[in-house]
Amino acid sequence: MTILITLIHVIVCFFLIAVVLLQSGKSGDLAAAFGGQGSQTAFGPRGAASVLSRATTWSAIIFMLTSITLSIFAARRTGPTSVLSGVKPAQTKSQPATPVAPSAPPTVPQNQAPTQK
Helix, strand or coil: CHHHHHHHHHHHHHHHHHHHHHCCCCCCCHHHHCCCCCCCCCCCCCCCCCHHHHHHHHHHHHHHHHHHHHHHHHHHCCCCCCCCCCCCCCCCCCCCCCCCCCCCCCCCCCCCCCCCC
């Protein structure tokens, strides 16, 4: 059931993207962007709903319903909730650090005197 709803959800997503991109903007000319008053009324003319706007409305409704249904199915699912919930952590055996003997300061050969700069 979840797979069927997910498949419908993905198809509706692609359809919704296509329908929204096919629509033309309402009073979206350059003058409207800068406050021009000559193009349309405040929210554009209100005409009869076209086929594209009805398709957008119905696909948005179906998208919301499938989203809610999938979220309910995900909340009700029992069992592991994470991909890594069944994986056991690797057992590493750590050893204490071995102390390093302090090294002796560098020695100057006896036949040479240290030079000063």
